[in-house]
Amino acid sequence: MKLLKFVLFFICAFGIFEAHAQSSAELKRRRLELTNELENLRRELQETQSNKKSTLKQLNIIKAQIGLREEKISTVNSEIRLLNSQINENSNTVRTLQQQLDDLKKEYAAMIVFAYHNQSAYNKMMFVFAAKDFNQGYKRLKYLQQFGTYRERQAQSIQGTQQDLHVKINELDRTKHEKSDLLQEQKKEKETLAKEKSSQDQVVVGLSKQEVALRKQQREIRANIAKANRAINSAIAREIAEARRKAEAEARAEAARRAALAAEKAKSENKSAAEIAVAAKPKAITRSSDAQVLSATPEAAKLSNDFLGNRGRLPWPVANGQIIQGFGVYYQDGIKNDNTGIDIRTSSNSPVRAIFEGEVSKVVDVSGTYLVIIRHGEYFTGYVNLKSVSVSAGQKVSTRQTIGVAATDPSTGETSVHFELNQGRTSVNPKTWLASQ
Structure with missing residues (x-):
């Protein structure tokens, strides 16, 4: 029963460890992505700061930095919570292994004492011949043979448990060291966040003169x-x-x-x-x-089903970018606005791509920039703020095909694309349909 409980304990512990390992890997991957995005923003901000006059682009970059920094801190906090849980589990495992090792050593010591008292062949023979009948004598003989084999297995179990204990103690030390590194990174990120918020306040003061x-x-x-x-x-x-x-x-x-x-x-x-x-x-x-x-047509029905089947895996309309305004209601300058899509900040002259195969429904000139609408069965995607387009109405397009180039606002120096997704006449949040960056 002890052995069965021990095996069940390790199976459960291994399953929990695997789940933690997967979550930890995802968090590490996201933390690395956020670090890279923040580095790109830092370089871009340095370019804009060469202009002594505060610009809206500076403010938007700093806002994006703050948002990403807060997400990174939240990710680090989640990693720390996972490590705390893992440390507790490993500590419990170490205690269980130590108790198991102590029990094995006690049992082994008792066997050694017994073997010492019965080490002579005479004592063993007397133990066998003292049996009441032949069957009992045979059983005593088998017992002596099995006793030696069991003692060898106990010695192997002690060695195996000692090795497992050593591995878990090393793993516990590594986890504690990793947690210490994350706490240092968390502290550094919080300090940087405070500086960015201070910079944001300074830029806002500068922009207030250009209100x-x-x-x-x-x-x-x-x-x-x-x-x-x-x-x-x-x-x-x-x-x-x-x-x-x-x-x-x-x-x-x-x-x-x-x-x-x-x-x-x-x-x-x-x-x-x-x-x-x-x-x-x-x-x-x-x-x-x-x-x-x-x-209504088989082709349109298949396209709709394929589009729906790729929800959460659709490519972004630009190769690199960050969302600067999400879907839904938001307030700006005290004015209530309802964003029916998402605004994505991207690099200058960035190609804009179709997120799925379909047919160009319309190309529209919107105050000097272009809007491209693509139909995907019962779904429609809209790509707003393109300085040039490379497709025309009625043209079939494929997934990731370039349809134009993102426009840069000359007054702010910011390049962005407004992206919309509709199911029929209903606007839906595009972020839930796009793949994770």
Whole structure:
């Protein structure tokens, strides 16, 4: 029973360790990604700081740095919590192994004492011959043979347990050292975060002197995004109306064909004129939903299913970028705004890519920049703020195909892309559909 409990304990401990190892690996990977992103932002901020005049781009970069820094600190905290849990588990394992080792040594010592008292062949023979009958004597003989074998196994168990204990103690030391390093990194990140928040305050003070011009820039940005949203909604509405018109036309033609066949059948059966008229009347067409008309054809239905099947794994519209404004309601300058997509800051002249195969629905000029709308069955993606495009309406595109180049705002020096995802007429959060960076 002791051996069974010991084995079960190690199976559970190994399973928990595997789960921790996986989570720890994911956290380490994300921490490394955040470190790289922060380094890119640091270099970009250095370039903008050569201009003594505070700019909106500086503020946006610092805000992005603060957001990433806070996420990194949160990631480090999660790693520390995992390490604390792992330290506790390893400490419990060490105590269990130590207790197991002590028990094995006590049992082995007792066997050694017994063997010492019965080491002579005479004593062993007397032990066997003192049996009541032949069967008992045979059992005593087998016992003496098995006793020697068991003693060897006990010695091997002691050695194995000592090795396991040594491994766990080393692992415990490594975990404690790793935790110490993370605590130092956490302290350093918090200090850097405080400096970044101080820098943000300084830039805000500098920008307050340019408040009128900046407010105008923000209004223009919001106006352009609103204009793009209207264009996207209009294009989707037209696509749905056209798909519905085609679907209803096909349904009417099919209803007329069926009615004609029913009338012919009624005539062949010599039914009355009234019965023939009823049979010849096409049935009313049931109005289909937007999703049904957009996925009416087998090709569109397959594209919709493939797009849905890749949720959470779709590539980003730019190769490198950070979200500077998420999906949903937010407040800026005391004004409530509703972002129906996400704003992604990227590098200058960054290519913009289709996130999935589909057909270009429309290309629109929005105040000097371009909007590209691509249909993927019942799903639509919108790519806003392109300085140039390399596709046209009606063109088939493939996943990751370049459709244009991101535009840079000359007043702020910031390059960004506004990206939207719609399921029919409904805006959905694109971040939940894109792959993790």
